[in-house]
Amino acid sequence: MTSLSDNKAVLIAGPTASGKSALALELAQKAGGVVVNTDSMQVYRDLRVLTARPTAEEEAAVPHRLYGHVDAAVNYSAGHFVRDAAEVLADVRRDGRLPIFIGGTGLYFKALTRGLSAVPPVPDEVREAVRERLERDGVEALHAELARRDPGAGARLNVRDRTRVARALEVIEATGRPLADWHTETTPPLLPEGSYHGVFIAPDREALYGRIDARFEVMLETGALAEVERLAARGLDPLLPAMKAHGVPALIRHLRGEIAREEAATIGKADTRHYAKRQFTWFRHQLPEFEWMTPEAARAWVANL
Numbered sequence: 001m002t003s004l005s006d007n008k009a010v011l012i013a014g015p016t017a018s019g020k021s022a023l024a025l026e027l028a029q030k031a032g033g034v035v036v037n038t039d040s041m042q043v044y045r046d047l048r049v050l051t052a053r054p055t056a057e058e059e060a061a062v063p064h065r066l067y068g069h070v071d072a073a074v075n076y077s078a079g080h081f082v083r084d085a086a087e088v089l090a091d092v093r094r095d096g097r098l099p100i101f102i103g104g105t106g107l108y109f110k111a112l113t114r115g116l117s118a119v120p121p122v123p124d125e126v127r128e129a130v131r132e133r134l135e136r137d138g139v140e141a142l143h144a145e146l147a148r149r150d151p152g153a154g155a156r157l158n159v160r161d162r163t164r165v166a167r168a169l170e171v172i173e174a175t176g177r178p179l180a181d182w183h184t185e186t187t188p189p190l191l192p193e194g195s196y197h198g199v200f201i202a203p204d205r206e207a208l209y210g211r212i213d214a215r216f217e218v219m220l221e222t223g224a225l226a227e228v229e230r231l232a233a234r235g236l237d238p239l240l241p242a243m244k245a246h247g248v249p250a251l252i253r254h255l256r257g258e259i260a261r262e263e264a265a266t267i268g269k270a271d272t273r274h275y276a277k278r279q280f281t282w283f284r285h286q287l288p289e290f291e292w293m294t295p296e297a298a299r300a301w302v303a304n305l
Helices: 019-031 056-061 076-096 106-114 122-138 137-149 150-158 160-174 181-185 205-221 222-234 246-255 261-286 294-302
Strands: 009-013 034-036 099-104 195-199 291-292
Touching: 009 019, 019 034, 019 099, 019 294, 034 076, 076 099, 076 106, 099 106, 106 195, 106 261, 122 137, 122 160, 122 195, 137 150, 137 246, 150 181, 160 181, 195 294, 205 222, 205 261, 205 291, 222 246, 246 261, 291 294
Parallel strands: 009 099, 009 195, 034 099, 195 291
Antiparallel strands: none
């Protein structure tokens, strides 16, 4: 990648702690860009520290959009993201600026560039009814019902996968159609082929894992535990995305006195490292058109623009 075209967006993906945010900031400063969050956890206002959102100073340096604009009580989805991103993209292009989508959530990038399955929004009352039954009857009972009503999903999903079992049953309840049926129908992509430059930042694995561990310790020292304490005090549904952010479940267990802080940190670091490993694999197979670059090569590219 050697140049930028006026009509193209830039998509910067990569594993957590790979230096994406700093790269996007530098690119935005040089090219007159707007940084658009493409990370499913950084949308939540409740978790600035634990999700490594840009600092207030970084957000003030160049325009940042879709950061911290969602409450943790909201089950924010890829569909919500695409709708929000469409509005932002229209604003950015109207202003004649460069849209820079940056993050680590593969599904969000795929939704931008491939379109999204046309599953209608599930009404809140349906979702809440399914979640109440999940807590009352247990995931095994819901999986058994799902297997009767949607044999394909019943066979595909693990009986203990609370989130996916509940989601599949919600869709059946709300639409009368299996989730797999909806996945055969897609909306047009917001960024079709030829309208963007895609980059995947690929650091050395061992160095990356070391940065992940070090960053988690810094997060604990700079307010992450207090964030989680405030979040836990709200008594939210544990299946909500924000409640499953890396480190949140383990730190809640620590706050309840179930495990030591050191064990919670160990679990949080391990979960984050495993996620980074999955990010490498996912992007390689799902979005092969993205250009893989080392952090050093990416910085050199931006510096030479």
